[in-house]
Amino acid sequence: MLVLLILLIVVPVTAWLWARRRQPSRVWLVTGFAFGAIVSPFSRGLYSTYFFGPIGAFPGWLGLSLNLFHGVPGFEIATFLGLLDPRHVGEGVEDLYVEGLNGLVWGVAYGFVGWCIDRLRLLGQSRVAP
Numbered sequence: 001m002l003v004l005l006i007l008l009i010v011v012p013v014t015a016w017l018w019a020r021r022r023q024p025s026r027v028w029l030v031t032g033f034a035f036g037a038i039v040s041p042f043s044r045g046l047y048s049t050y051f052f053g054p055i056g057a058f059p060g061w062l063g064l065s066l067n068l069f070h071g072v073p074g075f076e077i078a079t080f081l082g083l084l085d086p087r088h089v090g091e092g093v094e095d096l097y098v099e100g101l102n103g104l105v106w107g108v109a110y111g112f113v114g115w116c117i118d119r120l121r122l123l124g125q126s127r128v129a130p
Contacts, residue, residue: 005045008038025122032114036106040074041099043067074102 015034019027043066050060075098079086084094 002045002048005041005048008042008045011035011038026115026118028114028117028121029111030114032117033107033111036108036110037103039066039106039110040070040102043070070102070106071098073105074098074100077101077105 012031012035016027016031019030023030043063046059046063047067048060049056049063052060075084078084078094078097078101083097
Protein backbone atom coordinates (compact mmCIF):
# COMPACT_ATOMS: atom_id res chain seq x y z
CA MET A 1 0.00 0.00 0.00
CA LEU A 2 2.85 2.35 0.86
CA VAL A 3 4.42 1.92 -2.57
CA LEU A 4 1.10 2.66 -4.28
CA LEU A 5 0.66 5.88 -2.33
CA ILE A 6 4.16 7.05 -3.19
CA LEU A 7 3.72 6.04 -6.84
CA LEU A 8 0.81 8.47 -7.09
CA ILE A 9 3.41 11.08 -8.04
CA VAL A 10 3.28 9.48 -11.51
CA VAL A 11 -0.16 11.07 -12.05
CA PRO A 12 0.94 14.73 -12.18
CA VAL A 13 4.10 13.82 -14.11
CA THR A 14 1.97 12.05 -16.73
CA ALA A 15 -0.46 14.97 -16.79
CA TRP A 16 2.45 17.37 -17.36
CA LEU A 17 3.79 15.27 -20.23
CA TRP A 18 0.33 14.99 -21.81
CA ALA A 19 -0.46 18.69 -21.43
CA ARG A 20 2.90 19.72 -22.81
CA ARG A 21 2.08 17.91 -26.06
CA ARG A 22 -1.69 18.43 -26.33
CA GLN A 23 -2.48 21.64 -24.42
CA PRO A 24 0.68 23.77 -24.27
CA SER A 25 -1.24 26.86 -23.16
CA ARG A 26 -2.66 24.98 -20.15
CA VAL A 27 0.30 22.92 -18.98
CA TRP A 28 0.38 24.23 -15.40
CA LEU A 29 -3.40 24.20 -14.97
CA VAL A 30 -3.55 20.50 -15.85
CA THR A 31 -0.44 19.66 -13.82
CA GLY A 32 -1.65 21.68 -10.82
CA PHE A 33 -5.04 19.99 -10.82
CA ALA A 34 -3.47 16.53 -11.10
CA PHE A 35 -1.02 17.28 -8.27
CA GLY A 36 -3.77 18.68 -6.05
CA ALA A 37 -5.88 15.59 -6.62
CA ILE A 38 -3.16 13.28 -5.26
CA VAL A 39 -1.29 15.45 -2.74
CA SER A 40 -3.18 14.25 0.35
CA PRO A 41 -2.79 10.48 -0.15
CA PHE A 42 0.77 11.02 -1.45
CA SER A 43 1.66 12.87 1.76
CA ARG A 44 0.31 9.94 3.76
CA GLY A 45 2.57 7.62 1.83
CA LEU A 46 5.55 9.85 2.54
CA TYR A 47 4.63 10.01 6.22
CA SER A 48 4.59 6.23 6.48
CA THR A 49 8.25 6.11 5.40
CA TYR A 50 9.13 7.67 8.77
CA PHE A 51 8.95 4.24 10.37
CA PHE A 52 11.70 2.79 8.13
CA GLY A 53 14.47 4.12 10.31
CA PRO A 54 16.98 6.88 9.64
CA ILE A 55 16.58 6.67 5.85
CA GLY A 56 12.88 7.47 6.04
CA ALA A 57 13.14 10.22 8.64
CA PHE A 58 13.32 13.20 6.27
CA PRO A 59 10.59 12.01 3.84
CA GLY A 60 8.51 11.05 6.86
CA TRP A 61 8.75 14.52 8.39
CA LEU A 62 7.99 16.09 5.03
CA GLY A 63 4.97 13.80 4.64
CA LEU A 64 3.75 14.62 8.15
CA SER A 65 3.91 18.37 7.55
CA LEU A 66 2.22 18.02 4.15
CA ASN A 67 -0.47 15.78 5.62
CA LEU A 68 -1.16 18.14 8.51
CA PHE A 69 -1.73 20.93 5.99
CA HIS A 70 -3.53 19.05 3.21
CA GLY A 71 -5.68 16.73 5.33
CA VAL A 72 -7.79 19.32 7.12
CA PRO A 73 -10.21 20.60 4.43
CA GLY A 74 -11.56 17.17 3.49
CA PHE A 75 -12.11 16.25 7.13
CA GLU A 76 -13.88 19.53 7.90
CA ILE A 77 -16.12 19.35 4.82
CA ALA A 78 -16.98 15.68 5.45
CA THR A 79 -17.84 16.51 9.07
CA PHE A 80 -19.95 19.49 8.01
CA LEU A 81 -21.85 17.34 5.48
CA GLY A 82 -22.42 14.63 8.10
CA LEU A 83 -20.40 12.02 6.26
CA LEU A 84 -18.37 11.18 9.38
CA ASP A 85 -18.59 11.58 13.11
CA PRO A 86 -16.06 14.14 14.42
CA ARG A 87 -15.63 12.16 17.67
CA HIS A 88 -14.65 8.99 15.81
CA VAL A 89 -11.42 8.18 13.95
CA GLY A 90 -12.28 7.81 10.29
CA GLU A 91 -11.66 4.44 8.70
CA GLY A 92 -12.77 2.54 5.66
CA VAL A 93 -15.30 4.39 3.53
CA GLU A 94 -15.08 7.49 5.74
CA ASP A 95 -11.43 7.82 4.79
CA LEU A 96 -12.42 7.65 1.12
CA TYR A 97 -14.87 10.52 1.67
CA VAL A 98 -12.17 12.64 3.28
CA GLU A 99 -9.56 11.89 0.61
CA GLY A 100 -12.04 12.45 -2.22
CA LEU A 101 -13.01 15.83 -0.82
CA ASN A 102 -9.34 16.69 -0.30
CA GLY A 103 -8.69 15.80 -3.93
CA LEU A 104 -11.45 18.16 -5.08
CA VAL A 105 -10.41 21.03 -2.83
CA TRP A 106 -6.69 20.84 -3.54
CA GLY A 107 -7.21 20.01 -7.21
CA VAL A 108 -9.13 23.24 -7.65
CA ALA A 109 -6.67 25.22 -5.52
CA TYR A 110 -3.52 24.00 -7.28
CA GLY A 111 -5.29 24.11 -10.63
CA PHE A 112 -6.05 27.79 -10.03
CA VAL A 113 -2.40 28.46 -9.18
CA GLY A 114 -1.44 26.65 -12.39
CA TRP A 115 -3.95 28.70 -14.37
CA CYS A 116 -2.40 31.89 -12.99
CA ILE A 117 1.07 30.67 -14.03
CA ASP A 118 -0.24 29.87 -17.52
CA ARG A 119 -1.78 33.35 -17.80
CA LEU A 120 1.49 34.98 -16.76
CA ARG A 121 3.41 32.89 -19.28
CA LEU A 122 1.02 33.81 -22.09
CA LEU A 123 1.14 37.46 -21.07
CA GLY A 124 4.94 37.38 -21.13
CA GLN A 125 4.96 35.75 -24.56
CA SER A 126 2.54 38.31 -26.01
CA ARG A 127 4.74 41.21 -24.93
CA VAL A 128 7.79 39.91 -26.75
CA ALA A 129 8.20 41.57 -30.13
CA PRO A 130 8.34 39.12 -33.07
